[in-house]
Amino acid sequence: MTDLTTTSAAREQEFRRLLRWYPRQWRAAHGDALxxxxxxxxxxxxxxxPTGAERRSALxxxxxxRLDDRVAMWAAVVAMAAALLASIGFLTGATWMSDGAAVxxxxxxxxxxxxxxxxxxxxxxxxxxxxxxxxxxxxxxxxVPGVALAALAHLSWSAGFDAADERVQPSAFATAFPWLALxxxxxxxxxxxxxxxxxxxxxxxxxxxxxxVAVAAGGxxxxxxxxxxxxxxxxxxxxxxLVALTAVTAEQRKPQSAPVEPRxxxxxxxxARATRxxxxxxxxxxxxxxGIAGYAIAFIGPVLTSGALDGTESMRAGVALCLVSGAxxxxxxxxxxxxxxxxxxxxxxxxxxxxxxxxxxxxLQLQPVNQAAVAIxxxxxAGIAIAWLIVGHRPDSxxxxxxxxxxxxxxxxxxxxxxxxxxxxxxxxxxxxxxxxRYRVFT
Amino acid sequence: MTxxxxxxxxxxxxxxxxxxxxxxxxxxxxxxxxxxRVTLKATTLYATLERLEAAGLVAAxxxxxxxxxxxxxxxxxxxxxxxxEAEVAQLEARARAARQALGAPRIAxxxxxxx
Numbered sequence: 151m152t153d154l155t156t157t158s159a160a161r162e163q164e165f166r167r168l169l170r171w172y173p174r175q176w177r178a179a180h181g182d183a184l185x186x187x188x189x190x191x192x193x194x195x196x197x198x199x200p201t202g203a204e205r206r207s208a209l210x211x212x213x214x215x216r217l218d219d220r221v222a223m224w225a226a227v228v229a230m231a232a233a234l235l236a237s238i239g240f241l242t243g244a245t246w247m248s249d250g251a252a253v254x255x256x257x258x259x260x261x262x263x264x265x266x267x268x269x270x271x272x273x274x275x276x277x278x279x280x281x282x283x284x285x286x287x288x289x290x291x292x293x294v295p296g297v298a299l300a301a302l303a304h305l306s307w308s309a310g311f312d313a314a315d316e317r318v319q320p321s322a323f324a325t326a327f328p329w330l331a332l333x334x335x336x337x338x339x340x341x342x343x344x345x346x347x348x349x350x351x352x353x354x355x356x357x358x359x360x361x362x363v364a365v366a367a368g369g370x371x372x373x374x375x376x377x378x379x380x381x382x383x384x385x386x387x388x389x390x391x392l393v394a395l396t397a398v399t400a401e402q403r404k405p406q407s408a409p410v411e412p413r414x415x416x417x418x419x420x421x422a423r424a425t426r427x428x429x430x431x432x433x434x435x436x437x438x439x440x441g442i443a444g445y446a447i448a449f450i451g452p453v454l455t456s457g458a459l460d461g462t463e464s465m466r467a468g469v470a471l472c473l474v475s476g477a478x479x480x481x482x483x484x485x486x487x488x489x490x491x492x493x494x495x496x497x498x499x500x501x502x503x504x505x506x507x508x509x510x511x512x513x514l515q516l517q518p519v520n521q522a523a524v525a526i527x528x529x530x531x532a533g534i535a536i537a538w539l540i541v542g543h544r545p546d547s548x549x550x551x552x553x554x555x556x557x558x559x560x561x562x563x564x565x566x567x568x569x570x571x572x573x574x575x576x577x578x579x580x581x582x583x584x585x586x587x588r589y590r591v592f593t
Numbered sequence: 594m595t596x597x598x599x600x601x602x603x604x605x606x607x608x609x610x611x612x613x614x615x616x617x618x619x620x621x622x623x624x625x626x627x628x629x630r631v632t633l634k635a636t637t638l639y640a641t642l643e644r645l646e647a648a649g650l651v652a653a654x655x656x657x658x659x660x661x662x663x664x665x666x667x668x669x670x671x672x673x674x675x676x677x678e679a680e681v682a683q684l685e686a687r688a689r690a691a692r693q694a695l696g697a698p699r700i701a702x703x704x705x706x707x708x
Contacts, residue, residue: 168636180639183656183665187616187635190662194617207636214640279644351599 161198165189168200171212214283217273219400225273226396227552229266230389232258234559237382253305260304261297263385264375268293270392272345274399285348289341296337300376303330338372339365386563393556397549430485434585437478441578444471448575469574470512476577477501477508482584492542496535503532504577507570526562529570533562598680601641604631606650606669606677613654615664616642642667650676 165188169181188204200208239255272286306327313320346364355363378384446454448471451464459467477500484497506528540554541547598606608614608622620633633641645651650673654666669677 180643180665182663183616184635184639186663186665187620187638190617190664191620191635194621204634204636207634211636211640279647283640 157198161192162189164198165192165200168205168208169212171209173212173216173218176215210284210287214276214286217269217276217283217286219274219277219396222270222273222277223393223396223400223549223552225266225270226389226392227556229263229270230386230393230556230559232262232266233382233385233389234563236263237386237563240382256304256308257301259379259382259385260376261301263389264300264379265290265293265297267375267389267392268341270396274396275345275349281345281348285344289344292337292344293341296334296341296372299330299334299337303327303334304380306330335369335372335376338376339368341368342371343368386560390556390560394553397552397556400549426485430482431585433485434479434482434581437475437482437581438578438585440471440478441475441581444468444475444578445575447471466511469571470508472574472577473504473508473511473570475581476574477504479577479581479584480504482581486584492538496538499531499535499538503528503530503535504570506531511571525568529562533558536561598676599641600631601633601637602645602650603677603680604633605638605641605645606673606680609651609667609669610674610677613666613668615657615666617664619667645673649673 162185166185168188169177169185172181188200192198192200236255236259239251239258269290272281272289275281276283276286306323309324310320310327313324343364346367347360350360350364353360378388445468447459448465448468451459451468452461455464480497480501484493487493510524510528537554537558540557541550545551604623604627605619608619608626611622614622616635616638620635620638623631623633642651646653646667649670651667652670654668657664657666
């Protein structure tokens with residue numbers, strides 16, 4: 151009897167070990183039920199051990215069950231970080247990068263970024279039951295040599311160029327470019343086709359057509375993504391979109407918690423409101439005056455200064471003044487809103503960013519400095535302000551944090567400096583609006 | 594046979610039409626209903642059940658402990674039944690079309706032979 155009990159306990163232990171492939175949360179919810187079914191099946195077939203097929207299936211389904219919304223989100227974040235690092239490498243490459251750093255940049259952009267993008271996509275699809283675990287894992291496995299060969303193809307292409315520049319015979323590695331590229335494309339096609347085929351399996355599309363569609367989708371995706379990833383800005387935009395998609399959809403699928411109670415806003419007495427409105431209008435008027443001066447210098451600066459400033463210099467000075475008027479308008483607007491640390495914190499950061507932009511426009515552009523670094527530095531405070539506004543009253547939500555960081559990085563690295571220049575001439579108009587608008591204070 | 598639901602899901606829904614069943618009972622019923630052509634592994638069964646549960650086609654219907662072993666029962670939901678009926682209608686339409694295509698030349702051939 152004791153022997154029997156021991157045998158039974160040992161057998162249960164052996165089957166229970168199969169469950170270790172599954173994530174802890176899954177085991178807590180379904181582990182005992184799955185174990186019971188495994189033991190029922192073993193008993194019916196008079197087996198004491200799991201079959202090879204059961205072991206393989208537990209590995210595939212267990213590891214597959216780990217590919218959930220959380221993995222999708224973090225994989226997208228890693229892909230975005232790799233794409234950002236690579237784009238900084240590409241943008242600043244000419245001035246400081248060693249050969250080792252240049253090679254790292256290639257691996258980051260052509261291998262790490264696409265593999266983690268695939269991981270994010272595959273985890274997202276699996277979590278929604280659109281593909282099965284086997285297809286998800288197989289696709290990721292096939293993609294590993296695929297992206298490695300893509301990176302090698304990229305480096306081989308560069309080696310070929312270098313050899314041509316130096317007018318020397320290209321090395322064997324350089325001449326291997328077409329084969330490396332072809333092999334990378336082939337594996338990329340297979341990786342995507344596996345995912346597409348699994349998605350199409352749950353449709354009534356006939357078998358042969360399904361295979362053709364999957365292979366065509368794989369081939370096109372592999373070639374388009376390899377072309378896009380060569381342009382750093384596109385891979386940054388694509389990964390940021392992926393981060394936003396995975397974070398937003400994960401948020402939507404979460405069980406809804408109790409709605410957040412709106413905080414009662416403190417409404418000051420009418421006299422205080424009138425004072426604030428007057429203060430806002432006075433400050434905004436200063437912004438309008440600075441803005442008008444900005445317009446004047448930008449367009450007729452050489453005439454006003456009797457030629458002391460040339461056309462380009464006066465345009466820069468005018469734009470800088472317009473940006474200052476924008477910062478002033480922002481402060482004036484903030485005075486009319488309910489007081490909160492978040493409001494004043496983010497407004498101060500936005501205003502700081504505009505002022506830094508103005509300094510960069512008026513002064514630094516005349517100096518021989520790294521323009522990309524300046525653009526990033528002046529946009530950074532606004533990026534932080536954007537993140538602050540997005541996180542808002544929900545600092546406990548990890549997906550909000552991820553979207554906030556993605557938006558802040560996108561703004562800082564890609565959009566900030568450009569937008570400030572595009573919108574500079576609209577800023578005096580914004581100041582004018584704040585000065586004359588019959589807005590309600592503290593609404 | 595391929596269905597829009599996928600083979601495993603199709604057979605699981607089919608075996609739950611009779612009433613609630615626990616995991617291993619579903620495995621056995623699927624093997625019987627498919628004349629032994631479909632053998633579900635426990636791991637695949639639970640992966641599929643999880644998907645069907647998320648889609649609202651089946652629902653967990655209580656846990657029992659029998660001889661120290663956990664058994665979770667599952668039942669077909671109304672939505673699951675509707676989905677299975679739609680699936681069957683589609684399969685029948687396809688089978689009818691194929692039978693017609695296969696039948697037409699034979700009738701023609703028979704008619705030609707008797708003429």
